[in-house]
Amino acid sequence: MSYFYIPFIVLGFIILISSFFVVKQKSAAIIERFGRFQSIRHSGLKIKIPLVDKIAGRLSLKIQQLDVIIETKTLDDVFVRLKVSVQYRVIRDKVYDAFYQLDYPxxxxxxxxxxxxxxxxxxxxxxDVFVKKDDIALAVKAELNDAMLEYGFDIIKTLVTDIDPDAQVKEAMNRINAADREKTAAQFEGDAARILIVEKAKAEAESKRLQGQGIADQRREIARGLEESVEVLNRVGINSQEASALIVVTQHYDTLQSLGEETNSNLILLPNAPQAGSNMLNDMVASFAASNQIGEAMKNAKKKKDE
Known part of the structure; x- marks a missing residue:
């Protein structure tokens, strides 16, 4: 007799076990009784009537994402593929609507x-599609919210995650961008070259100015030195003409000496004679006299013209 009851005991144990079920966190189970909606069970250990109640389905209450790829045409007749990611979830209080009103959400x-x-x-x-992709996403979200809310779905966020124009259009856009960058680079290079030329010209002008100033200072110091030399010679009884002759002769021989001391210079042949210094002085005096005569003549002519 004991063996006769074993199958019934096992069957009863199975029925008892089947009356318990577990619903995972962030999910809901829909219970039907004889094909009719009975209740919605949320997370935890739950009990149902064996052979009477059954789990018709389970819905996740987590945020889910659906990626949709659409191909369309823009205002300037360019075909483009957009990838729109829709993040949504089932509203906890509207599990019934989400399960029974839509077969394929x-x-x-x-x-x-x-x-x-x-x-x-x-x-x-x-x-504009690239610039206003957020506007497109907001328009999608607004439309979906209005449409899916009554079915128990909450649209969390929509994102335009990819914009892919036709291959030929992308190639043309890359060529345009490359040409713009080359044009910009050429403009910068031209500006840099112009700046270099201007700065070089300024540097050369400054160099010439400083060089001229140096020459003027040099000549000024030479004239001052000659003046001091003449004054020294005048104090010992040598008149200005004799002092000038002595200075000219001294500089003449100093020049010859410096040329001879330069070992790296090429051979230079210069006419030289004992009276060379005197001849140079006579020429200078004659030049000064002639220039004074010309100056006096010009002053007299101007005076007569004014009268």
């Missing part, structure tokens, strides 16, 4: 995304 969401994107993008040029 992914398809429903995809249809609305297609409808909004193909209504918005054809109003924009390709460049």
């Amino acid at each position: 992914h398809e429903q969401i995809t249809s609305y995304v297609f409808d909004v994107v193909r209504a918005e993008v054809p109003k924009m040029k390709l460049d």
Whole structure:
């Protein structure tokens, strides 16, 4: 008799075990009784009536993401592929609507995304699609929220994650960008070359100015030295003409000496004679006398003209 009850005991144990079930965190289980909705169970260990109640389905209450790829045309007749990511979740208090009103929520969401994107993008040029992708995402989110809320779905966020124009269009855009960069680089190079030329010219002008100033200072010091030499010679009884002759002769021989001391210089042949210094002085005196006569003649002529 004991063996006769074993199958019933086992069957009863199985039925007892099947009356318990577990619902995971952030999920919900829909219980039906004889095919009719009975209740919604949330996370934890739950009990149902064996052979009467069954788990019709489970829904995740976590945030989920659906990626939708749409191909459409822009205002400037460019075909472009957009990837729109929709983040959504089932509203805890509307699990019934989410389970029973929609068989395929992914398809429903995809249809609305297609409808909004193909209504918005054809109003924009390709460049505007890149700039206003956030506006497209907001338009999709607004449309989905209005449509999916009554079905128990909350649209958390929509993102336009990729914009991929036609291959030929991308190649043309790359060529345009490369040409713009080359043009900008050429402009910068031209500006840099112009600045270098200007700065070089300024440096050369400054060098010439300083060189001229140096020569003027040098000549000024030479004249001052000659003046002091003449004054020294005058104090010992040598008149100005004799002093000038002595200075000219001294500089003449100093020049010859410096040329002879330069070992690296090429051979230079110069006419030289004992009276060379005297001849130079006579020539200078004659020049000064002639210039004084010309100056006096010009003054007299101007005076007569004024009278």
